[in-house]
Amino acid sequence: MALTVRDLLKREERFSYGHRLCPGCGAALTARLVMLAVNEPVVVSCATGCLEVSTTIFPYTAWRVPWIHNAFENAAATISGVEAAYKALKKKGKIDKDIKFIAFGGDGGTYDIGFQALSGALERGHDFLYICYNNEGYMNTGAQRSGGTPMCADTTTAPAGKVIPGKMQWRKDLTTIVAGHHIPYVAQTTLHNPLDLVNKVRKAIETPGPAFINVLAPCVRFWRVNPADMIKICKLAVDTCFWPVFEIVNDEWKLSYKPKEKKPIEEFLKVQGRFRHLFTPENRHLIDEIQKHVDREWSFVLKMCGETQ
């Protein structure tokens, strides 16, 4: 049964207050909602990144569950080991309870440096949930471009300069790549509606085998938006179809949200400082190209979900 806000309010916060993430941070809200959704015994592994450095500054920890940070690229491999240990000790009768396993990584730790470890862990079929908190760049180290950074975003390693208008490549479609592993549960969402994430986490955690959720989690600092507008940005991401939300259960694609009226991509771009340079007459064609790309990606998702335009 789907969880409601009322259900969540009764639950203990397992990702506690007192961490040092920024106000309005998408990663913080993602972690909080995921940890509210999972009320079973759980072990968490976390890749190096904002979520890790800001929540476990020794001698403090914001995690009220067993938690391990190993390195940047190996959150999935680390949780593989934890899960294997669980299976071994359970088989030997040294553990009797059921335990769940979650790995968190940013887009840098998931799309790029941790991609191999993630793919391997999915292929081996460990029973775990991988959450990518995707803030579209290496935000912990100061907004460098990643494989998840969208076209034309102004980043510190692909800056919008006099000649080059930011990142000049399309982001990779990681969710579809993960779906290519044909694992039992894959989903894409953002923070437009907290219950969408919470209930996807429930489904993922209840599904035996590997599960993956790609959560667009804005970085208010480096997307250069008002922290109070974080949720609004997520809503614009889904209403412009910049970030379609859907799930793939045993290879069956299902759309989770279809905007009544698809908004133009400018609506999403114009509220973010990282795209400000696009709003000049000479860069108008770039917005048109981005729109075309968004349309193409949206058509692909609709087709996969058996939906019409």
Next chain:
Amino acid sequence: MKKRVPLTGNAAAAEAMRQINPDVVAAYPITPQTEIMMTFAEFVADGLVDTELVTVESEHSAMSACVGAAAAGARVMTATSAQGLALMHEVVYIASALRLPIVMCVVNRALSAPINIHCDHADTMAERDSGWIQIYSETAQEVYDHTILALKLAEHEDVRLPVMVCQDGFITSHGVEPVEVLDDDVVKNFIGEFKPWYPLLDTDNPKTYGALDLFDYYFEHKRQQFEAMKNVPRVYEEAAKELSKITGRQYPKVEGFFLDDADYVIVVMSSTAGTTKYVVKEMRKEGKKVGLLKVRLYRPFPKEEIASLLDGRKAVAVLDRAYSIGAEAPLFCEIKSALYDAKVKPQLASYVYGLGGRDTPPSLIRSVFEDLISGNISKEEKYLGVRE
């Protein structure tokens, strides 16, 4: 009932692993180690062990999964060589700093480039500062014994550090030797039950592993690692003594061969110690006062034992199957350092030998002793068996 069976070094490692029956093994194939994992995978497939075998997609993930499994509370083992160990490097440091008692069988192989599959010690020498204990094996028998000893040592409460058990690629790993194997129950009793300290799987008592440690705590935590390593010699001696009682074999940190009255000494590790023993015996017949000092425990480095054993010798040659390009070779450098406090410092010679598996026959070892005896000693690093 001990039994004597023909085993390669790799098969000896796998046999020890079968008897240890670890909870988790995570490993990736690489020559010349692969045979260990293949043999162990057969044990898993045949139900001879209870191990969860995690067949990862890289050595980086192998060590990462080992860290996760050990932190979870499992008894964990792995194996690798050369490029695999180099790829693990980042996580090798993490394993020791998180104080996880992982045992890793390393089959020594030269590091690329040029790519080469044969033996030298560059791979494990590159990890000498990583906070792992390192034990070097001369024979397949030692591989077997050391692997069992390593587990006991790693899991001791005063140690809680990972151990590399090293053997020479192909020379030991693929050479068949008679190996005396203990009964399964004897091994089981020797290693005992593993009781993890702060397991992640104890979900009622949540612990945070791998927190961010800045300038206010990092140094103290590293200091604790240094202290743990200082406990190793004592625990090693206790564990080695206990194992000796069972096997009848000795495991001194450094081992002398015709050393008592030797004026001219070669210091060397692993299989070349065997070759050197042969040469020492031959030359003793000729009345030459030559001897061998074999270093078994390389980390922690048994500095005092080495200093006292070499003090007063006429000349000592240190043979390194590794290098530090632009500085002195690692074993030589440390032997030289150990002799700083010696009352009568021997003359010292440094030889780099056997890189990339270059054969080191008795004739070459004899030439080193002859250099020492004839006083053909210089401060220059020499390269044994290279074509100039």
